[in-house]
Amino acid sequence: MRPVTFxxxxxxxxxxxxxxxxxxxxxxxxxxxxxxxxTMGLGALVLVAPRHFPDPDATRRASGATAIxxxxxxxxxxxxxxxxxxxxxxxxxxxxxxxxxxxPVRDACAEAIAATRHGVAAFVFGTEMSGLTNAELARCAxxxxxxxxxxxxxxxxxxxxxxxxxxxxxxxxxxxVWTAPRFAPATAEEAQALFEHAERTLVALRFLDxxxxxxxxxxxxxxxxxxxxEKEEVNILRGILARVDALIGSRHR
Amino acid sequence: MRPVTFxxxxxxxxxxxxxxxxxxxxxxxxxxxxxxxxTMGLGALVLVAPRHFPDPDATRRASGATAIxxxxxxxxxxxxxxxxxxxxxxxxxxxxxxxxxxxPVRDACAEAIAATRHGVAAFVFGTEMSGLTNAELARCAxxxxxxxxxxxxxxxxxxxxxxxxxxxxxxxxxxxVWTAPRFAPATAEEAQALFEHAERTLVALRFLDxxxxxxxxxxxxxxxxxxxxEKEEVNILRGILARVDALIGSRHR
Numbered sequence: 135m136r137p138v139t140f141x142x143x144x145x146x147x148x149x150x151x152x153x154x155x156x157x158x159x160x161x162x163x164x165x166x167x168x169x170x171x172x173t174m175g176l177g178a179l180v181l182v183a184p185r186h187f188p189d190p191d192a193t194r195r196a197s198g199a200t201a202i203x204x205x206x207x208x209x210x211x212x213x214x215x216x217x218x219x220x221x222x223x224x225x226x227x228x229x230x231x232x233x234x235x236x237x238p239v240r241d242a243c244a245e246a247i248a249a250t251r252h253g254v255a256a257f258v259f260g261t262e263m264s265g266l267t268n269a270e271l272a273r274c275a276x277x278x279x280x281x282x283x284x285x286x287x288x289x290x291x292x293x294x295x296x297x298x299x300x301x302x303x304x305x306x307x308x309x310x311v312w313t314a315p316r317f318a319p320a321t322a323e324e325a326q327a328l329f330e331h332a333e334r335t336l337v338a339l340r341f342l343d344x345x346x347x348x349x350x351x352x353x354x355x356x357x358x359x360x361x362x363x364e365k366e367e368v369n370i371l372r373g374i375l376a377r378v379d380a381l382i383g384s385r386h387r
Numbered sequence: 388m389r390p391v392t393f394x395x396x397x398x399x400x401x402x403x404x405x406x407x408x409x410x411x412x413x414x415x416x417x418x419x420x421x422x423x424x425x426t427m428g429l430g431a432l433v434l435v436a437p438r439h440f441p442d443p444d445a446t447r448r449a450s451g452a453t454a455i456x457x458x459x460x461x462x463x464x465x466x467x468x469x470x471x472x473x474x475x476x477x478x479x480x481x482x483x484x485x486x487x488x489x490x491p492v493r494d495a496c497a498e499a500i501a502a503t504r505h506g507v508a509a510f511v512f513g514t515e516m517s518g519l520t521n522a523e524l525a526r527c528a529x530x531x532x533x534x535x536x537x538x539x540x541x542x543x544x545x546x547x548x549x550x551x552x553x554x555x556x557x558x559x560x561x562x563x564v565w566t567a568p569r570f571a572p573a574t575a576e577e578a579q580a581l582f583e584h585a586e587r588t589l590v591a592l593r594f595l596d597x598x599x600x601x602x603x604x605x606x607x608x609x610x611x612x613x614x615x616x617e618k619e620e621v622n623i624l625r626g627i628l629a630r631v632d633a634l635i636g637s638r639h640r
Contacts, residue, residue, distance in 0.1 A: 170546055175536040198539055240557070281556050283428040286451055293423055293549040296542070300550050303534050304493070341630045353623060361614035370606060377594045378631055 145306035148175045150250035153295060154215040154258045156182040156270060163262060165195030165203065166292030172199035174299035178254075179206040180215045195292075212258070212270055216322040220253030221246055221362075224266050224274030225294055227287040234359030235276050242278035243301035252319050257298055262291050272352065273322070275359050320368045328368045329355055335375045338382045398559035401428045403503035406548060407468040407511045409435040409523060416515060418448030418456065419545030425452035427552035431507075432459040433468040448545075465511070465523055473506030474499055477519050477527030478547055480540040488529050495531035496554035510551055515544050570617040581621045582608060588628045591635045 153171055158164050164187060168179060179202050181187055187208060196203050209215050216222050223242050237245070246255035258274055260266035271277060280289060280297055289297070320328070333351055336342035342350055361367075406424055411417050417440060421432060432455050434440055440461060449456050462468050469475050476495050490498070499508035511527055513519035524530060533542060533550055542550070573581075586604055589595035595603055614620075 166543065166546075169541075169543060172539050173535050173542045173546070197543075198541060280553065281560060282426050283556075286425045288422075288451060289426045289549070290419065290422060290450075290545075292543075293419075293426070293546060296546040296549055297553050300533065300553075303536075307534060336627065339627070339630050339634065341627055350623065353620065357614055357616075357620050361610055363610075367606065367610050370603065374589065374592070374594055377592050378634075381592065381631075381634055 145175070145303075147247045147250040147306045148302060149177065150254050151176055151246065151302055152178040152180055152215075152219065152254050152256040153299075154180045154182060154212070154256050155184070155291070156212060156215075156258060156266065157261045158184045158187075158291065159262050161186045161189030161192035162195045163291040164189075164206075165192035165197075165199075166290075167259075167295040168192075168196045168202040168206070169199040170292050170296035171299050172202055173296070174303040176299050176302065177202055177205070179203070180256075181206055181208045182212050182215050183210060184208065212273055213323075213326065215258070216256055216273065218254055219256040219322040220319045221249035221255045221276065222258065222274045222322050223255065223276045223278050224258045224271045225260070225298065226265060226271060226277050226279060227282065227289075228279070234272075234274070234356050235362075237276060237278055239278045239280045239298060240301050240305075242276055243298065243305045245276065247302065247305040249319065253321065256322070259291060259294060272355050272359075273326070275322075275325070275362055317364045317366060320363045320365050324365065324368050325358060325363055328363070328372055329358065331372055331375050335378055335382075339378065398428070398556075400500045400503040400559045401555060402430065403507050404429055404499065404555055405431040405433055405468075405472065405507050405509040406552075407433045407435060407465070407509055408437070408544070408548075409465060409468075409511060409519065410514045411437045411440075411544065412515050414439045414442030414445040415448045416544040417442075417459075418445035418450075418452075419543075420512075420548040421445075421449045421455040421459070422452040423545050423549035424552050425455055426549070427556040429552050429555065430455055430458070432456070433509075434459055434461045435465050435468050436463060437461065465526055468511070469509055469526065471507055472509040474502035474508045474529065475511065475527045476508065476529045476531050477511045477524045478513070478551065479518060479524060479530050479532060480535065480542075481532075490529060490531055492531045492533045492551060493554050493558075495529055496551065496558045498529065499555065500558040512544060512547060570619060573616045573618050573621045577618065577621050578611060578616055581616070581625055582611065584625055584628050588631055588635075592631065 153176060155164060155167060158181065164181065164184060171179065192203055193200055223246060249255045258266065260270065280294060282289065332354060337344055406429060408417060408420060411434065417434065417437060424432065445456055446453055476499060502508045511519065513523065533547060535542065585607060590597055
């Protein structure tokens with residue numbers, strides 16, 4: 135009989151995956167998520183404003199994965215959690231209106247493993263009750279959905295982490311190569327800074343009325359997310375905005 | 388906007404999958420397993436000599452999937468649980484001295500879905516502490532392994548059920564179409580008109596020097612192409628360009 139062979143662990147790509155849990159209510163779910171991560175060789179956990187942490191329930195449910203809890207970073211905002219990420223992926227049961235690119239979790243994990251050549255891939259999970267808000271999803275370059283029963287798509291948080299971690303491990307082990315030619319992707323902060331710069335310039339241009347913003351900025355954010363901007367593209371676009379800023383400034387002098 | 392469409396549920400094959408939990412110690416894990424099954428459209432649960440069942444912990448952890456617990460069959464032996472199965476698949480973290488076939492869970496689930504054309508496919512999970520015994524594994528036609536961290540392959544029972552149920556759903560749904568939410572795409576002429584408009588404005592802005600264009604316009608074209616622009620996005624971007632054009636015009640008057 136030919137034995138099943140597993141790759142030695144962890145594949146380096148998995149060391150560049152970050153799991154971000156936003157506003158988790160039950161500490162037991164944090165522990166169970168850490169256990170799910172560890173079973174698949176993931177280690178980097180970031181908690182955004184958890185209700186209770188550290189907590190004995192988290193430690194108990196982590197079972198043999200308490201080292202992940204000990205190394206977990208607790209931060210105040212999603213922006214803090216996404217710092218330096220080359221790719222940000224939000225989990226959502228049902229993609230909403232301004233979701234940007236949407237992909238099944240299997241494809242999203244393959245893309246994340248490919249992105250780890252450039253930096254960290256961050257997977258973002260919302261609260262147990264309501265998932266990620268639209269504003270939080272808008273910070274993600276890609277929305278991943280786990281195929282589920284439409285009548286009951288309510289995966290437990292740690293169960294969703296388990297499916298993602300499993301798909302990441304499979305993707306990392308397949309040795310799949312992402313062949314589309316890509317330059318270095320913009321980090322989450324660079325994309326966000328571009329977005330905020332564009333908003334300021336559009337207000338100064340009086341193209342955007344902050345009192346009646348309509349859907350302009352969400353539309354632009356969705357466009358940027360879908361494009362998966364590269365560093366140099368961010369530089370070009372900010373260069374254009376700076377030139378417009380200068381023109382507005384000279385006009386008003 | 389056309390929403391993301393999910394395949395209608397449950398695919399008939401999933402109705403012919405049976406989950407068998409052998410000697411489960413903690414009733415909470417039975418409930419969490421029922422929830423994991425329901426999220427993926429599985430419904431048939433058989434419990435072989437559970438330590439505690441029914442139990443309030445099982446009901447609580449089942450969340451919205453208590454109907455599966457109510458319909459669950461409790462039997463005394465694994466043989467009882469496997470009655471009528473066309474294919475029996477045992478889960479094992481590390482294949483032991485096992486005479487039969489071993490396959491990664493993804494392949495095992497594909498085979499199980501194929502087997503449902505002939506009858507029931509039964510997935511068998513052992514106890515939390517030690518999994519299936521060699522004697523129990525010997526009753527299975529196929530052993531499925533979940534790829535895992537060799538240093539910590541200890542998936543929670545419900546987490547293992549979640550991964551199997553997820554792979555079953557994906558296998559049963561293969562060939563179904565995922566459509567990301569999209570608005571009407573811009574035509575090639577609309578995209579080209581935007582591109583030419585951007586070029587004129589960037590020259591007027593003196594951001595682009597026509598005598599030394601470098602790679603600016605090819606970079607922008609590549610970005611637009613990758614984004615697969617929609618009609619309304621073209622309108623927004625041309626609106627911004629027109630506003631910049633007006634500013635340049637008024638500056639030069």
